[in-house]
Amino acid sequence: MRRTPLGTAAVALTVLLSGCASLQSSATEVGGVRMTDERPVRDGGTLTVALNSDPDKLDPSLAQTLVGRTVFAGMCEKLYDIDQDGTIVPQLATALPDVSADGLTVTVRVRRDARFSDGTRLDADAVVGSLLRHRDLPGSARATELAPLERAEATGPDTVRITLKQPYVPLTGVLADRSGMVMSPAALRTYGKDFTNNPSCVGPFRFVERVGGDRIVLRKDPRYYDADRVHLDRVIYRPIPDGTVRLANLRSGDIQVGDQMAPVDVRGALTEPKLQVFNSPSLGYQGIGLNVGNVKGLGEKPGPIDTPLARDVRVREAFALSLDRELINKVVFQGMYEPACGPISPGSAIAPGVRPEQCPKRDAERAGQLLAEAGVKTPVRMELKVSTTPESGRLGQVVQAMAKEAGFAVTLRPTEYATLLEETDNGAYDAFTSGWSGRLDPDGNIASFLRTQGAMNAYGLSDPRIDELIARGRTEADLRERASIYEELTRRVNAEHALVYVYRQKNYAVAGKGVAGLRIYGDGLVRVSTAGYVQ
Template sequence: MRRTPLGLIALALTVLLSGCASLQSSATGTGEVRMTDDRPVRDGGTLTVALNADPDKLDPSLAQTLVGRTVFAGMCEKLYDIDQHGTIVPQLATALPAVSADGRTVTVRVRRDARFSDGTRLDARAVAGSLLRHRDLPGSARATELAPLERVEATGPDTVRLTLKQPYVPLTGVLADRSGMVMSPAALAKYGKNFTNHPSCVGPFRFVERVGGDRIVLRKDPRYYDADRVRLDRVIYKPIPDGTVRLANLRSGDIQIGDQMTPVDVRGAQSEPKLQVFNSPSLGYQGIGLNVGNVRGLGEKPGRIDTPIARDVRVREAFALSLDRELINKVVFQGMYEPACGPVSPGSALAPGVDPARCPQRDAARARRLLAEAGVRTPVRMELKVSTTPESSRLGQVVQAMAKEAGFAVTLRPTEYATLLEETDSGAFDAFTSGWSGRLDPDGNIASFLGTRGAMNAYGLSDPRIDELIAQGRREADPSERALIYEELTRRANAEHALVYVYRQKNYAVATKAVAGVRIYGDGLVRVTTAGYAR
């Protein structure tokens, strides 16, 4: 019989009884997928989108955050995009890539009617230059994604030829995200790594200004190749970490869209006649990352860390066994998310068949036995970095209470989100709440995070078998064979317990009913190209 921490029972009742309405019978359809609002819109106006954190760098090569991707969706188009069905479609490219029989030569044709926001014309050389920068720029978060790229050549004004070191099946999916964003070569030459303060891409809106912690302002770009579809004059992104404050601003009309709304605030919006809820399944995951070898920072060789969690996998397994995923979902997220026990979403192009219902069950007794076998002194002390949002605080408190019963003494350290990223990237942590918004291809949820010296492997994990499986998954074209590879890869990653997968979000956004034309797909991005005020 599983034990439930007594303090959590009271907390669960408080949270679960805080609202009476059924999630599935809500008038706003919270339990149903709703990605679009196709009502016609009028010209003009400013749309203000509230984000749950301040984005990191506005440089596609260096950026890591979902909130940053949401801003990029308004100003930096990619070679490819995904639609509401999760299908990859051309964006700055004119068609899907042509791939040679051996899988090592890929040809991409580029639009000839597009200009960057600074007036520079988009061409094949600009695409080639951006791809090489994504691959080679020191500190690039895209380096792992584009590591198989051997050469990039502009073979004509609108034709780019990519030569690969080996067949790379995930490539099109990679080019449907930040690795496929093309930056103005003139702006890159002028600003270099300071491009983050002067971003120039092809997009419906162009960058105007950024006031750190307060706002990012975009204005309609008259040079955009499809400017006739863009109705808004301006889009303003405001970081408002507290979901309750975002909801209050929606009610007052100070903002028109609240991004990444928490379950408790979504429930609060359900009964509001002037608000509407968007909901799409997530391709990502959320969990807790443990530092097992990050001593020098991202992309550097993992080293030895002298902590119980880093020294002995049994200690990490004990921590994982202390967590009750189902209860976390109920207590912290009102049952509106899903338990997760692997990196790949069921909505991915190649889900590995990991059933959330079969996630490891909480077993505090076994956790204590593992700690005894490891010969560590209890309670095992560890610090857990959480962001400063109320939801992250609640999650931390629940994890703290659960882990205590298993023999851990967890200290919570609330940390502003951008600082949290900097500290975890550098290796200055024991554990932190770690998440990823997700990609269609499983490689996008795995290689950069779990591969040795991966571009976003903050955990310092290094496992030769995981590296081998990542390479196999990238080469294998047969979907059934790839699925088997990712099943084994998921099992291997879970056995290391460097990243403990806990839950899978749904993408909830709340907007005023005065706004229409919004698009929110499985990648969680708020797309505003066709948004505006309803006629």
């Protein structure tokens, strides 16, 4: 879904601009489910990874999907990354940022031994160019994340100085995701808007080809600074939306790794002696987005929409009250996920997210009363766009049945994933299944989606109080005060019901027992840089 198509583990989380972030699992393996595989591997071979949908643009500035982030993990490194414990660590940077006492100047030093896949050397100028492109490129999904960046400049061959408009606490976490990916300046000059079809970054593998809807092929990059630790010759990513088909291909050996496996398929894999299951805890959420003001597309000024859902918050609240989150988890996900009713994971140490047991209970009677108070004709007709995966279809059917009892007539519109993203970005929808894989800092789950004209605010939500709280959360370094801000922000967001949070998934991946060296951390990405076949 969006833009995913992570738990039983204990979570500890602390984020400061000049410090680090932590997401810790109580164990590497629990109940036969693991996050890493440390068995020794041999060199050579091709690994085929099945994704649950076709990634969107392979351009770090424009990309929005979790499946795309998984592909980027193989070919586009970032200034920072997270490790097995969820701690932010340097990747293309050599150390965590140096921050001035006033929080307005941030200095990042970058590696001097790295080259892009096209042979261009990584330097501070390349970092500056990528940061400014992420911020300024029309349609950039990174624009909101990097909006506080006033200026970036190279003060030496390996030193970048970032000047901020105001202190920006989430910056280190932001640079541990796509905003921290550095692109070859030569490739950007050569390909411009077509960079998505010719991506060139620093990474263990380089891009070879993409056949839409069929495969993305990467090959080991001999120029990679740590190439001696890369074992595979090639990695192939194949979109296979049907989890049953993914599992069948895993059993036959046609694919070796299945990403984002559905609970029903995970249960099947746990009984297979030739398969192993990986799991990582979640920082994200899944829910249903409602169009309350998206009339001209992402980044444009919101406007009025003549639907009951958009006109009256009571209608949206009624829809939210029609949903039984616990039952949805049991019926659709076999109890392997958990109910959610807010943007922040309950395990966050920055701001305590709403725990599953605190979520509102279904109240169809109250929903009916709200519709009567709103004076709308019942049943309220609405179209819900769902992706074409079987799991998304089952979710849609359960939502349809529950909403019907509360006075809604929901029509399901199964839509191919890339098309669903395009249509919802453009505002061509009533409601859609909306989700996010999650970020370490709560700002990463909120600002781009719920701030007025945010880079991924497909809902058209515009609330001055929400905007004010987002701005305060970004600049407040005191952890207690930040927690208070995000608690209030969660209440305010939930009162708008533009994004109805429904469940928080766990990220499951299944691999053949012959595959080792995989890494699946708290961000939900399947990392293949050290993967291979057992010796």
